[in-house]
Each structure stands twice: as structure tokens, then as C-alpha cells.
Amino acid sequence: MSRGAVKARKRPQPKRRASIGKWLGFGIPIAGIVGLVLFGVLSSGPDEAVVSSAAPDFSLPTTDGTMVSLQDLMAQGGDVLLYFSMGVGCDGCFAQIPEIADDLAAKEITFAPIMVNPADQVAADAARFGITTPILIDNSRKVSSAYGMIGVYGHADRPAHSFALVGKDGTIKWVHHYAKMFVPADEFMKDLGSSS
Structure with missing residues (x-):
């Protein structure tokens, strides 16, 4: 070969x-x-199950200890927007408050942020952001739970970034949970406008 x-x-x-x-x-x-x-x-x-149902009544302290009830908020005459957020440790959650407060006031919607953290911690972060809107404190998480805000997007012990609009008649008109921790005012107001 x-x-x-x-x-x-x-x-x-x-x-x-x-x-x-x-x-x-x-x-x-x-x-x-x-x-x-x-x-x-x-x-x-x-959580569409709560829309059209009666809004759970509550009375919560603000960061300075003043007690505020749902009835107090409704007595201001317009709809009431409850904002349930993660609170301390979430800068976007605090930045959300002044982002939408003026637009809500222009529509005569009473705005009530609710957080589950200790009042002194919430007050410190609110001051850092220059927030003057009273923030309600739900340490027991009973109010947040009653509105179905605990456990959303995997947060087992606190709300995520959620809103409930209570109408003048005391029923829940709109509920929305955001996966992001800050929503620009124009986007938020458009979403809220879809509730009418």
C-alpha cells in the first residue's frame, strides 16, 4: 500500500x-x-373582589399621633384615595406621595397614605422627602389586611405599592396594585381615571 x-x-x-x-x-x-x-x-x-364592596372602616394614628378615621376622610366631601406602600426602605414609595398629591387635590380627592412601619421611622423619611401630607400608621397591619393589601407581589408582611379609591357612598370604586415602586403622575392619573 x-x-x-x-x-x-x-x-x-x-x-x-x-x-x-x-x-x-x-x-x-x-x-x-x-x-x-x-x-x-x-x-x-x-383584587377585583373588593371593588363595589363596602370599604372597611378604620381609625389610625398619623406619624404625630393624631387619630384619623375613614369617616373623617370621607367628611371632606370627595372620594378618598388610600395608598398602601412598603414604606421605610422604599424611596420610590415616599416620592410617590408628592408626585400625585397636587393632582389628587385638584380633583377634590382626599389622599391618605398608609404605612406599616413605626411612626418615628416613617416621619424621618417623610421629612427627608419634604412630605407634608399626613401618613397613617398601620403597625398591626389590620387595615392593610382588611383591604387585601398584604401578600401582593410576594410581600408577605407589608403592602407593595397599592391603591384603593373609596367613593363618597363608602364603597370601593377602584383597586390597583403596581409592580413598580413609583408611578409618574400622568400615568397614575390616567389609571385612576379609568375608575370613573
């Missing part, structure tokens, strides 16, 4: 096999994360 006629034999390459353990070690955590994200997204969102 001539040299040119000899075919070079290729050595068989060893097959690379990933062990089942490696695949499971990688796949199980990824599947778990995907599952948690899907659960959070699918189990959250607007």
Missing part, C-alpha cells in the same frame, strides 16, 4: 457525559426560582 492510499484512522473521542448529579444540581435551583417567580406573578395582581 502506498502512503497516500492509507487512510488516517481517527481516534474515537471520549464522549463527554454530564453526570445526572450535575444536571440536577443545576436544574433544581433554576426550576425553583422560575416556580417562585411564576407563583408570585400569577397569584398577585388587582
